[in-house]
Amino acid sequence: MKVINWELIEESRPGTMLEPGGYVCRIERVEDVPSREYLWVVYDVAEGEKAGCYAGVPVTDDWKHRFTRSYKESAQGMFKAFLNRLEESNRGRFSVANWQARGCNEHELVGLEVGLVFGKELYTNDRGEDKERTVVSFVEAAQDIRNGDFRVPEPKDRRESVAQAPAPATYAPADDYLPF
Secondary structure, eight states: OOOOOGGGSOOOOOOOOOOSEEEEEEEEEEEEETTTTEEEEEEEEOSSTTTTTTTTOOGGGGGGGEEEEEOSGGGHHHHHHHHHHHHHHTTTTOOHHHHHHTTOOGGGGTTOEEEEEEEEEEEEOTTSOEEEEEEEEEEEOHHHHHHTOOOOOOOEEEOOOOOOOOOOOOOOOSSSOOOO
């Protein structure tokens, strides 16, 4: 091994992965992806022992704490549910009707609270390794999370079964005749 001055190296810690459950979260950033008709919603935990757990995570690592909300035609009912949960969570601060009247600027969602329910997902990465992650399963009103009025979903198993390599072929002559 090469010689490294370990006194100059800062210790790394594993990334923050929330446990399945309900959390009151605050929207930190929103990015519209108009070509795909969805929003990237970056959040941080706003209350409880995990509050601020994503503070200081660089913007390049937003993927660790974001989810999508599609507004394409087939998903508009679910997007409306997201907006309604934002309104319920932010009474007096956010109104869907007022937001729409102002032109639906996604950046106005920054700073709003919402309840997020996380579930476990098992998956196979692109190297064929089985992994697990915690994903946003449901969006609820923040008060429902505070009251414990939510359900944590069962883990979703999205793992792919890796095809076994075929056994090497063996030569089995049909009879005892060998031409050499």
